[in-house]
Amino acid sequence: MINMSKGTNERLAIHGGVPVVDSSKAKFEWPRITDQVQLAVKNQLLDTISIYDNSNIFGEFEKRFARYHNRKYAQLSNSGTSSIFAMYEAINVLPGDEILCPVYTFHATVSPMMYLGATPVFCDSDDDGNIAFDDIKRKITNKTKAIVVTHMWGRPVRDILEISKLCKDRGIYLLEDCSHSHGAKIYGKRTGSFGDIAAWSLQGQKTVTGGEGGILATDNKNLYDRALLQGHYNKRPKIELSDNSALKKFSLTGMGLKLRAHPLAIAIANEQFNHLEEFIETRQKYAEMLNRALLEYDFLDLPDTNSAKNSWYAYCIKYKGDDRHGVAKRRFVEALTKEGLIEIDIPGSTGLLNNLPLFCHPDQILPRMYGKDLRKQDGFPAAQRFTDQLIKMPVWSFNDEEWIIDKYIAGFRKVCNYIQQNNGGLLRGN
Numbered sequence: 039m040i041n042m043s044k045g046t047n048e049r050l051a052i053h054g055g056v057p058v059v060d061s062s063k064a065k066f067e068w069p070r071i072t073d074q075v076q077l078a079v080k081n082q083l084l085d086t087i088s089i090y091d092n093s094n095i096f097g098e099f100e101k102r103f104a105r106y107h108n109r110k111y112a113q114l115s116n117s118g119t120s121s122i123f124a125m126y127e128a129i130n131v132l133p134g135d136e137i138l139c140p141v142y143t144f145h146a147t148v149s150p151m152m153y154l155g156a157t158p159v160f161c162d163s164d165d166d167g168n169i170a171f172d173d174i175k176r177k178i179t180n181k182t183k184a185i186v187v188t189h190m191w192g193r194p195v196r197d198i199l200e201i202s203k204l205c206k207d208r209g210i211y212l213l214e215d216c217s218h219s220h221g222a223k224i225y226g227k228r229t230g231s232f233g234d235i236a237a238w239s240l241q242g243q244k245t246v247t248g249g250e251g252g253i254l255a256t257d258n259k260n261l262y263d264r265a266l267l268q269g270h271y272n273k274r275p276k277i278e279l280s281d282n283s284a285l286k287k288f289s290l291t292g293m294g295l296k297l298r299a300h301p302l303a304i305a306i307a308n309e310q311f312n313h314l315e316e317f318i319e320t321r322q323k324y325a326e327m328l329n330r331a332l333l334e335y336d337f338l339d340l341p342d343t344n345s346a347k348n349s350w351y352a353y354c355i356k357y358k359g360d361d362r363h364g365v366a367k368r369r370f371v372e373a374l375t376k377e378g379l380i381e382i383d384i385p386g387s388t389g390l391l392n393n394l395p396l397f398c399h400p401d402q403i404l405p406r407m408y409g410k411d412l413r414k415q416d417g418f419p420a421a422q423r424f425t426d427q428l429i430k431m432p433v434w435s436f437n438d439e440e441w442i443i444d445k446y447i448a449g450f451r452k453v454c455n456y457i458q459q460n461n462g463g464l465l466r467g468n
């Protein structure tokens with residue numbers, strides 16, 4: 039007999055009941071195109087839409103971004119992928135160099151190094167889904183040139199200080215992909231200020247976004263110069279490389295690519311950046327509301343809201359309802375979605391990278407760099423578990439969106455109460 043008591047007497051929407059919220063209204067719309075954003079774009083449009091050097095909106099944004107991260111230099115590009123590519127070029131990755139990287143991340147943390155013939159050595163995850171220090175220690179060799187970390191979903195890498203010390207002790211580079219972690223902090227420092235270089239995506243969904251764009255930051259002028267020549271030519275290198283740099287003579291051409299940003303994108307990002315701290319504060323408030331409301335469900339493992347400043351690119355739940363109540367994750371998400379909670383997501387394009395063709399068979403697509411396929415890498419139980427359990431949702435960023443959080447809480451409660459009180463009920467199975 040299915041128990042319908044204790045506020046669960048409404049039929050679930052997946053069983054024909056009335057959804058908790060109209061999904062066409064409770065959406066995550068990002069970025070919000072405010073009057074200020076429109077004005078910033080209009081002003082930029084009337085000023086200039088192509089900037090050859092580090093003046094104008096590029097200079098303004100780069101200076102602010104560097105200062106915010108307590109870094110000497112920042113350098114814009116047209117995408118996070120380009121900035122990550124520049125980061126690898128900056129450290130002069132050579133064919134065969136090994137780079138330790140998270141097995142669980144978005145592919146672009148790793149994929150640009152393939153252009154340079156590097157060998158990615160994948161490391162397992164900790165229970166936040168971030169690169170695991172234990173596995174780094176197991177996999178580091180004399181061929182390791184660098185370690186790259188991603189602060190996944192906005193949660194800073196817990197072992198970043200140990201990783202940083204290891205890199206210093208071994209004389210290798212630490213690189214950070216901060217594409218999820220704009221404004222996040224741990225041990226009193228912002229993500230992006232631990233490594234030799236850090237890169238951020240400014241793509242449409244990111245907390246500071248220009249629609250498309252990327253930026254890197256470093257304190258090291260030599261690394262900065264190489265990165266600059268990788269995606270910029272003529273004016274910028276001519277102005278910025280010092281006269282005694284051995285690379286100065288390449289200023290006119292750079293390394294052959296032009297990957298510079300669009301001024302309108304950076305005008306948007308610059309305006310968004312004004313509000314980063316407010317966005318994070320509001321997200322933190324909503325994450326805490328969600329945690330308080332969902333704490334009672336023992337099959338939901340909730341994110342930690344205390345031990346570091348998360349930027350809440352996503353609110354991540356580890357779902358354990360299949361073991362506890364026989365309800366598959368996919369089925370749980372389907373029930374929530376039917377209640378109108380359409381932003382609940384099982385990530386598709388972010389997952390384990392070790393079996394992707396680019397990382398196993400680069401010889402078939404980049405034969406100039408790889409004479410044969412790469413050794414197959416397996417055995418990432420923690421990353422697999424994290425992926426299998428993960429459910430995520432965006433975190434709303436404006437105070438006038440609190441009603442959406444209330445609806446999401448109501449939707450979660452409706453489905454979770456049903457599962458808890460009926461030991462899965464009709465949702466059991468696949």
Ligand SMILES: Cc1ncc(COP(=O)(O)O)c(C=O)c1O
Pocket residue numbers: 117118119120143144146147188215217218239240241250251252
């Ligand atoms: C962790 C991570 N790294 C890199 C990127 C690539 O950034 P972009 O899309 O700006 O090239 C993304 C994009 O989603 C990302 O999530």
